[in-house]
Amino acid sequence: MTGPGDPQVPDFEAERPGERRVARVLLDSSLPQLDHLFDYAVPEALAGEIRVGHRVRVPFRSQQRNSRGYVIGFAARSDFGGELQPISEIVGPVPQLPPELWRTARAVADRAGGSACDILRLAIPQRMVRVEKQFLAALEESCGATGTAEAEPRGGGRDPSDPRFSPSVAERETAESLAAGERFAVLPPHGPTRLGTGEWVGAWAVSLARAALAVHALGRSAIIAVPDYRDLDQLRDTLASLGGAEVLRVDARQSKGERYAAFLRTLVSKPCIVLGNRSAVYAPAHRLGAIFLWDDGDPLLSEPLAPYVHARDAALVRASLSREEDAGEPIGLWFGAHARSVEVQRLVEIGYVRAGAPARRTRVVHADASVAPEAFAGRVPDFAAQQLRRGIADGPVLVQVAAPGYSPASVCGGCGERARCASCGGPIGFRSPGRGSCRWCGDAVAAWACPSCGNRSLQQRGAGSQRTVEQFRRQFSGFRILLSDGDHPHERVDSRPALVVATRGAEPIAAGGYRAVVLLDAERLLGIESLRAGEDCLRWWQNAAALAAPDGIVVMASGGGPVVRAFVTGNAEAWLREELRDRQALRYPPSVRVASVSGGPSEVERALAALGELPGVDVLGPAPVAERSGDRARGADGTPNPSPEPGRYRAIVRFDYSLGDEVAKRLRAALVADAAGASSRAAGRGARGRARHTALRLRFDDRGVFDG
Known part of the structure; x- marks a missing residue:
């Protein structure tokens, strides 16, 4: 075997207890009152094999009741005055929680007022014993045959004999800057690119893949996080075409075994490239050099589970931790998009992120x-x-x-009022001709009646993707027409003549690029009741424009105003700067941070009282939460509740960035007090097994907190 300093040895040698017989354990629990470390005794039988990061079983509340947790560290003695319970057993031979991942999870959870275990569940997949045994057997065989895990060149992460990728001078300089902790905001060129293997991908995928490979060539790992499977597939094909690095996928389409095998590989002391969706930012990659985030304005990068942390914020926290004293090597950040988010634009404005030069854009014209x-x-x-x-x-x-x-909206045929579902209040649309249903709950509306005039007829409004295809078959008869949306997905189309109708985000890649791109429904998109309607439109339009051929044309079919003008003239950055100034004047994010505090009226009032008179903090509300009628009118089995629970209230707390730690600390303390208080224990769980309706809930940095 090689020496302990050799970075290729995958020995999983985490910190041992030595003479210390107290283990600090984080329980694997979502209860906020248990989100701290508990002291347990290290039994003599386990002292020789237990490590920091091991998953363990420990007694909790009684000797007969075991809970799972992670060993965070060891101590010589405990501040607990009583007798410590011993750790029951170690769960698996591999320490799953490296110190860096623990620091990241703790810091991210604290920033979002959440529990560290909720972050760790995103980062550490479910253990698969069979996969673990196969992985360890393969490692043992590899080490026994070569003396190292794999034959890896000592000068870096790339095999220099591989001719498929060689970084340019500019790419190497950028990689060195990233490995030194620099942060970049990049606008890649529009248009598709053909790989050496024959596939067509967006030029952005080639730019991102080459940058990641350049970091890997320095002997550092790279993490790439993208919104959805379409982006992931393009990058996978691009990286495979360029070669020169081991790419580990971490995404929701993998089986549990594949996901766990990839996670185990990231624990090995060898640089790699991790490619996945939002949770990939937590991957414990060896000697991480840079995190690459594509299209951070896409809401798919915002975690829908508590504590609701956006991948961009997690990456920022992880990179900032790497620059602390004794934290190891710095981590760089690379934010790429065809349309920059307001959050990244703010970071550019304050000088925290360096903006790259804009690349080639597709020609855009306005119809009228x-x-x-x-x-x-x-x-x-x-x-x-x-x-x-x-x-x-x-x-x-x-x-x-x-x-x-077919038609996204409908109105009453008698009075013209917007038609809404009687069950949940959602808008009624038509997925196909003559088949109306609620766009929120999916209920059919065969027996719908207007609450204002009693009329039972519905008139369709607007044209969806299917209705547009129907009209185009008449207007462009004789041409091949394809539909790409959530129900009819297409990832790629060939270079033959075709008219492709696609919803935003579902546009397929065309071989050689589209000869023309026409953008419809600008008024409808800009009319969405959202603070982010303008920036979302720029992102949707720019992503579609990036699919055009180099000599193609993009036509904005209709619409006007500052956002349309910014897109047509290619001056989106000026619009973003103006948007940021307006939000600063109105104290809207991202000029300030926000926290949504919801629960029963007394619970919300107690949480707001915990903030005291902090300067730079203001509160909107509390006000009743507008609930859909089906949310609390029925129990878990679908039958009506005999006594509906009282309504929830919500307040929005706005605060300066410098106060983020203090606000999160105080609101988190209120959440713990609410969860652990006598009233919470007495209330227990509500009727039919539902969680207590008035329980306090926190959500920081919600992108839709001001939406209609």
Whole structure:
């Protein structure tokens, strides 16, 4: 075997207890009152094999009741005055929680007012005994044969004999800056690129993959986090084409065994590239050099589970921890997108992130901003239709629409009021002709009646993807027409002539790029009741424009105003700066941070009282939460509750970034007190096994907190 200083030895040698006989254990529990370390005795039988990071079983509340937890560290003595319970057993031979991952989970949870275990559940997949045994056997065989885990060049993470990838001078300089802890905001070029293996991918995927491989060539690991499987597949193909690095997938489409095997590989002392979705930012990759985040404005990168941390914020926290004293090597950040988010733009404005030079953009023209869409003869104006006909003669063309289905909205045929579901209050739309249903709960509306006038007829409003295809089959008869949306997904189309109708985010890649891209429904998208409607529109439009061929054209079919003007003129950065100034004046995120505090009226009041008179903190509310009627009117089995629980209230706390730690600490303390208090224990769980309706809940940095 090689010496202990050799980075290729996968010995999993975490810290041992030595003469210390007290283990500090984090219980694997979502209860906020248990989110701290407990002291347990290290029994003599386990002293020789237990390590920091091991998962263990420990008695909790009684000798007969065991809980699971992680060993965080060891101490010579405990402050606990009584007799310590001993650790029952070690769960598995591999320490799953490296110190760096623990520090990251703790810091991320503290920033979001949450529990560290909730973060660790995202980072550490479910243990699979069979996979673990196979992995350890393969490692033992590899070490026995070569003396190291694998034959890896000592000069870095890439095999220099592999001719497929060699970083340019600029790429090597960028990689060295990232490995030194620099932070970049990059706008990659538009257009598709053909790989050496024949696949077509976005040029952004090649830029990102080459940057990650350049970091890996320095002997450092790289983590790449992307919103969805389409982006992941493009990067997987690109990295495979360029070669030169071991790529570990960490995403929801893997089986449990595949996910756990990839996690075990990240624990090995060898640089790698981790590719996955939002939880990939927590991967314990060896000698991590940089975290790459693509399209951070996409809401898919925001974790839907408590404590609801966005992948961008987790990456920022992890990188900042790497720059602390004795934290090891620094970690760089690379934020890439065709349309920069306001959060990253703020970081650029304050000098925390360095903005790269904008790359080539597709030519954009406006059909006619002065004509309303309803005035067009057909789905698109004449100018846009001409561009589609010209483009389809040479190859595929793309039409982006706002919504899937047949008709996204409907109104009462009698009084014209917006039709809403009687069960949950959601909007009624049509997934297909004549089949109306609620867009929130999915209930059919065959027996719908207008609450205002009693009329039972519905009139469709707007055109979804299916209705657009129906109209195009008449307007563009003789051409091949394809539909790509959530129900009819297409990842790629060939270079033959075709008219592709796609909802935003479901646009397939075309071989060679689209000859023309037409963007419909700008008014509808800009009218979404959201603080982020403008930046989301820029992101949707830029992502579609990036699919055009180098000599293609993008046509904005209709719409006007600052956002449309910024897109058409290519001056989105100026619009973002103005947007940030407006939000600063109004104290809207990201100029300030926000926390949503919800629960019963007394619970919310107690939490707000814990904030005291902190300067730089203001509170909106509390006010009743507008609930959908089905949320609390029925029990777990679907039957009506005999006595509905009282309504919930919500307050929005706004605070300066410098106060983030203090606000999170105080609100978290209120949450723990609410969960552990006598009233909570007495209330227990509500009717039919449902959680206590008035329990306090926190959510920091919710992107939709001000949405309608």
